[in-house]
Amino acid sequence: AQKITQTQPGMFVQEKEAVTLDCTYDTSDPSYGLFWYKQPSSGEMIFLIYQGSYDQQNATEGRYSLNFQKARKSANLVISASQLGDSAMYFCAIGYGGGGADGLTFGKGTHLIIQP
């Protein structure tokens, strides 16, 4: 079975500061994918970034980067230069079957609030 743990239920951050959202995972599969999604107050789930278990380099997408430490089984999301629009729930997820081919297991999420 796969498991995702997000230990920060909520975070307050000043605008323009960098943010690190924690995510640890547990899996017995040698091949897996790690995903981050954003859920604003409007409710939709927005894909942010993906990291494959065999990827040598940390993934980056614009202001988002994933700090992947395989030995520690952690996949933290880093948001640089935070903006008011970054305020949302953030979910870490692990996929099985090759990336997310066979479904995703989600963590409980972190509620991020960016303060002006």
Added chain:
Amino acid sequence: DAGVIQSPRHEVTEMGQEVTLRCKPISGHNSLFWYRQTMMRGLELLIYFNNNVPIDDSGMPEDRFSAKMPNASFSTLKIQPSEPRDSAVYFCASSLRGQSQNIQYFGAGTRLSVL
């Protein structure tokens, strides 16, 4: 390009009634997933399809829940009879299986309230 389209966005019904949720995946995607989100249990995978065939329905909570995918562009999730504990947000997601990442793109969700 149109994303995953779900309907209705909101559904309010009374206990015992049949509820049907609908999903149109992204054109060209060959995998479709149904998730449920509640405060207590978070986001849970209910069932998924590959090429219109149900692959894993182990997440479907009870026999009251059923899902179909009659063609590549349409899927339904039905609850009959509905109960108050079914109140949740139901998401549909689709992906293109075969790529290494298999990224799932979600619809806007259907917020179901069973009174």
